[in-house]
Amino acid sequence: MAFTETERVQIRRYMGATALYQNQDTRLESAITTVSNNAAQESEVRDVLLVKLISIDAQLENTWPQATAAAARDVKVDAARGMVMLRSEGRRFAKRLAAILGFEAPRSDAFAPATSNPRPVSSGSGLP
Numbered sequence: 001m002a003f004t005e006t007e008r009v010q011i012r013r014y015m016g017a018t019a020l021y022q023n024q025d026t027r028l029e030s031a032i033t034t035v036s037n038n039a040a041q042e043s044e045v046r047d048v049l050l051v052k053l054i055s056i057d058a059q060l061e062n063t064w065p066q067a068t069a070a071a072a073r074d075v076k077v078d079a080a081r082g083m084v085m086l087r088s089e090g091r092r093f094a095k096r097l098a099a100i101l102g103f104e105a106p107r108s109d110a111f112a113p114a115t116s117n118p119r120p121v122s123s124g125s126g127l128p
Contacts, residue, residue: 002036003036007050016108017107048097056089060090060111091111094111
């Protein structure tokens with residue numbers, strides 16, 4: 001079963017790409033289509049993507065309010081350390097997703113504390 005358009009958007013997000021330039025850089029789109037034709041690889045991507053990456057994103061969002069509180073009712077909260085660990089795990093799974101798709105690494109870090117993409121947009125292939 002092929003990836004849904006929603007799944008393709010999610011894959012692009014964690015790979016640091018958008019559909020905006022997919023006609024100029026077809027490598028990622030081709031890789032997504034190729035993987036979707038292999039049931040085992042498609043299943044692994046869905047497991048990495050839906051179960052782990054999206055879960056980590058949700059946990060980061062849920063942890064953010066705790067990060068603003070240093071202590072609550074005499075219980076110290078180290079949400080910042082938890083967020084660092086979640087981001088690290090997110091990066092690990094995003095790199096695994098990239099490897100499944102045949103890339104060395106994602107184009108940019110979806111788990112950076114702030115949006116980061118030090119590479120300027122080029123007219124050629126932006127993916128490594």
